[in-house]
Amino acid sequence: MAYEIERKFLVANDGWRAAASGSSRLRDGLIARFGSGKVRVRLDGDRGLLTVKGPRVGLRRAEYEYEIPAVEAEEMLRTLADGPIVEKTRFRVPHGSLTWEVDVHEGILAGLGPVSA
Amino acid sequence: MAYEIERKFLVANDGWRAAASGSSRLRDGLIARFGSGKVRVRLDGDRGLLTVKGPRVGLRRAEYEYEIPAVEAEEMLRTLADGPIVEKTRFRVPHGSLTWEVDVHEGILAGLGPVSA
Numbered sequence: 449m450a451y452e453i454e455r456k457f458l459v460a461n462d463g464w465r466a467a468a469s470g471s472s473r474l475r476d477g478l479i480a481r482f483g484s485g486k487v488r489v490r491l492d493g494d495r496g497l498l499t500v501k502g503p504r505v506g507l508r509r510a511e512y513e514y515e516i517p518a519v520e521a522e523e524m525l526r527t528l529a530d531g532p533i534v535e536k537t538r539f540r541v542p543h544g545s546l547t548w549e550v551d552v553h554e555g556i557l558a559g560l561g562p563v564s565a
Numbered sequence: 566m567a568y569e570i571e572r573k574f575l576v577a578n579d580g581w582r583a584a585a586s587g588s589s590r591l592r593d594g595l596i597a598r599f600g601s602g603k604v605r606v607r608l609d610g611d612r613g614l615l616t617v618k619g620p621r622v623g624l625r626r627a628e629y630e631y632e633i634p635a636v637e638a639e640e641m642l643r644t645l646a647d648g649p650i651v652e653k654t655r656f657r658v659p660h661g662s663l664t665w666e667v668d669v670h671e672g673i674l675a676g677l678g679p680v681s682a
Contacts, residue, residue, distance in 0.1 A: 449637050479617060480597035480604055482647055487597055487604045487617070498615065498631065500596060500604070502645055512641065514615065514631055520566050524629065528619055530599055 452501065452511040464550055468539040474551075476536075477529025485509070489516075489524045496521025569618065569628040581667055585656040591668075593653075594646025602626070606633075606641045613638025 475491040483503045490497040496518040502510035525533055534553070541548040589609050596604040600620045607614040613635040619627035642650055651670070658665040 449640055480599035480602070482597035482645075485597070485645065498617070498629075500615070500641065500645065510640075510644065512615075512633070512637055514633055516629070516631055520629055523566055523627075524617065527627065528599075528602065528617065 450511050450513070451508045453508045455507075459550060464541050464548070465539070467541050467543075468550070469542050469547075471537050471539045474534075474536050474538055475525060476534040477525040478531055479524065479528055480530065489521050489529065491518060491521050491525065494518050498524075567628050567630070568625045570625045572624075576667060581658050581665070582656070584658050584660070585667070586659050586664075588654050588656045591651075591653050591655055592642060593651040594642040595648055596641065596645055597647065606638050606646065608635060608638050608642065611635050615641075 472492050477489050479487040479489055481487075485503045486501050488499045488501065490499065496516040497513055498516045498521070499511060499513040501512075536551045536553045539550040539552065541550055592608040594606050596606055598604075602620045603618050605616045605618065607616065613633040614630055615633045615638070616628065616630040618629075653668045653670045656667040656669065658667055
C-alpha cells in the first residue's frame with residue numbers, strides 16, 4: 449500500500465507547457481464513495497486502473513491501485529461510474545528532482561484552468 | 566467481465582459434509598456500496614481479491630474480480646472495511662457436472678445454518 453499526499457495548485461499561465469516531457473490521456477470514473485474514501489476506475493491511455501483511496505487523515509490517505517484489463521475499465525466507466533466521467537490530459541513537467549503533474553480538463557470540467565498536482 | 570448468478574439455499578442437514586472435496590477459509594469485508602452494487606475485499610486462504618459487483622439486474626449482476634496482494638487485502642479488511650468482517654468456510658461439494666459451494670459462517674454470523682450457494 450502507498451500513501452497519497454496530494455496538493456493541488458492553480459497554475460498562473462501556460463509557461464509550463466514548453467517544459468512538459470510527456471502527457472497521458474486520463475478518463476476517470478467514480479464507482480463508489482465511502483466516508484471520505486472512494487473507489488475509482490481510470491483509463492490511462494491503454495492501461496486500466498482500479499483504485500481504492502482510503503479516508504483522508506490530515507494531508508494523506510492510503511491508496512491501493514491495481515492494473516486491470518483496459519476493456520474492463522472502459523466497461524466499468526460506461527456502465528458503473530457514478531456521475532460524469534472526468535476527462536483530462538496529464539502533462540509531466542520535470543522540475544529539479546521532482547515532477548509536476550499538470551492536469552488540463554476536458555469534457556464536463558472543460559474551461560477549468562489547468563491544475564497542477 | 567463475468568456475470569454472477571447466485572442462488573442461495575439453506576441446507577437441510579449435514580449430509581453434504583461427507584461429499585465435500587475441499588474447503589477454503591474466507592474473510593470478506595465490504596469497502597463500499599453503490600446502489601445495489603458493492604466493492605468487496607476478500608482473503609481466500611492466502612489469496613487477496615478485490616471485487617466490484619454491479620447492480621443486480623434480474624438474477625444476474627456484472628462482477629469484476631482481481632487478485633491483489635494478500636497483505637493489502639488484509640490491510641483493507643483491517644482499516645477500510647465497513648461493518649463486520651464475514652468469516653466463513655466455503656466447502657466445495659461436487660454434484661454431477663456442477664459444484665455446490667456450502668458456506669459455514671463463523672464470527673459475526675456464527676450460528677446461522679450453513680448456506681449453499
